[in-house]
Amino acid sequence: MNQPIRILIVDDHPLLQEGIVMVVEHEPDMQVVGSAATGRESIALCERLQPNLVLMDLRLPDISGIDAMIAIRAKWPTVKVILLTTFAGDAEVNRALKAGAAGYLLKTMPRKQIVESIRQIHAGRRRIDPGVAANLAEHMGLETLSQREVEILKQVAEGNRNKEIAHQFALSEETIKSHMKNILEKLGASDRTQAVSIAVRRGIMQL
Amino acid sequence: MNQPIRILIVDDHPLLQEGIVMVVEHEPDMQVVGSAATGRESIALCERLQPNLVLMDLRLPDISGIDAMIAIRAKWPTVKVILLTTFAGDAEVNRALKAGAAGYLLKTMPRKQIVESIRQIHAGRRRIDPGVAANLAEHMGLETLSQREVEILKQVAEGNRNKEIAHQFALSEETIKSHMKNILEKLGASDRTQAVSIAVRRGIMQL
DNA sequence: CACCCGCTCACTCTTTCGAGGGAGCCTCCA
DNA sequence: TGGAGGCTCCCTCGAAAGAGTGAGCGGGTG
Numbered sequence A, B: 001m002n003q004p005i006r007i008l009i010v011d012d013h014p015l016l017q018e019g020i021v022m023v024v025e026h027e028p029d030m031q032v033v034g035s036a037a038t039g040r041e042s043i044a045l046c047e048r049l050q051p052n053l054v055l056m057d058l059r060l061p062d063i064s065g066i067d068a069m070i071a072i073r074a075k076w077p078t079v080k081v082i083l084l085t086t087f088a089g090d091a092e093v094n095r096a097l098k099a100g101a102a103g104y105l106l107k108t109m110p111r112k113q114i115v116e117s118i119r120q121i122h123a124g125r126r127r128i129d130p131g132v133a134a135n136l137a138e139h140m141g142l143e144t145l146s147q148r149e150v151e152i153l154k155q156v157a158e159g160n161r162n163k164e165i166a167h168q169f170a171l172s173e174e175t176i177k178s179h180m181k182n183i184l185e186k187l188g189a190s191d192r193t194q195a196v197s198i199a200v201r202r203g204i205m206q207l
Numbered sequence C: 001c002a003c004c005c006g007c008t009c010a011c012t013c014t015t016t017c018g019a020g021g022g023a024g025c026c027t028c029c030a
Numbered sequence D: 001t002g003g004a005g006g007c008t009c010c011c012t013c014g015a016a017a018g019a020g021t022g023a024g025c026g027g028g029t030g
Helices: A014-026 A038-047 A065-077 A089-096 A109-121 A130-138 A147-157 A162-168 A173-187 A192-201 B012-027 B041-051 B066-076 B090-098 B110-124 B130-138 B147-157 B162-167 B173-187 B192-201
Strands: A005-010 A028-036 A053-057 A080-085 A101-107 B004-011 B030-036 B051-056 B080-085 B103-106
Touching: A005 A038, A005 A109, A014 A028, A014 A109, A014 B012, A014 B110, A028 A038, A028 A109, A038 A053, A038 A065, A053 A109, A065 A080, A065 A089, A080 A109, A089 A101, A089 A130, A101 A109, A101 A130, A101 B004, A109 B051, A147 A162, A147 A173, A147 A192, A147 B192, A162 A173, A173 A192, A192 B147, A192 B162, A192 B192, B004 B012, B004 B110, B004 B162, B012 B030, B012 B110, B030 B041, B030 B110, B041 B051, B041 B066, B051 B110, B066 B080, B080 B110, B090 B103, B090 B130, B103 B110, B103 B130, B103 B173, B110 B192, B147 B162, B147 B173, B147 B192, B162 B173, B173 B192
Parallel strands: A005 A028, A005 A053, A053 A080, A080 A101, B004 B030, B004 B051, B051 B080, B080 B103
Antiparallel strands: none
């Protein structure tokens, strides 16, 4: 355990990259081996730099942080990936953890807690930000939308009518209505507009 | 001009604070005199530390960065305030610039451009991130919603029916319909759901 | 002063939504 | 093998939403 933790930073904010470097390099047992600003770059740098641990933002310019993580974990299963982001609804957190994230931290966390979490995660424990965990617990057991339902809800957010959506997907309007009924019930929404609001808040979709 | 630029940082992400400090302290003509994590704290620190320039995030835990800026500019009109944020629709940028922001920068900006912008702004020029400016130009001349309209649209996003909104505001349902008609036209939306989507994207309201 | 604009309200009419039923098909998993 | 759940489709019906049109009031501005 004398080897320092080799960390790769993935974030498209240069200032934040800089901040992480500063905080992490302060710790004798950690070392930043590189920084990437995009998902694809992060995969390439994993190849080259062989980090033990990746600190990854969720929103990246090219592919989502979750997809980048999936790609990295597929090639290098021993690499631990920590999502470090500003906030996310329960849906994103769930997807991240299911996809094998070793941790889910918020950027609002104090420096000390972040380095401590990195240490814990590197030692094999799983860390989830208390705020995120509370949010998760609140939505525990809450149903998530199917792919089809998300597709449809996105169209709804764009102002399409059921009939138009049906036409786009080559389906019957009745089918769309049926999906909408399920969406409203799953999200606990009283109409399509609130359904979009809730879905965005919970990280099920973006606008 | 031998005095360094005294900078106050306002951001609720410790890591980003750290990053700004590192980048800025690298410059001989700049000095970070303090960091605040909330809007109220930023006002208090302005009092104590008398900075020349404030780097302010838009989203803060207590009050919005714009409101904090307004408060600061009211008390210390010579202090220049730069909004430094991840992104915002044209509505937020417009409000910020109207309220006297000296600059509007994005966190995705490279380090060099940020320090250069700080220098320019301190010298009296106004700097707006090219990406933001493009977005602004795109929406130039686009109508904005009145206060009443925003209030109503927020209720719409919560899934309230026209009748319910009318009751809440002690208005006629016909009045709400009339407002909705104006909202749809101003935003170029085909229905209330898309109106909410567009308003959120443009920074007119949050969910 | 006239004018614009935000806010208010009214009436009609068509379209759309969402609630209420039900049903068949598929796949995955216990 | 038997659910469970996702996807598809059908019917009815009342309640909303939105288009169309019109109008009065108050405040601010050229």
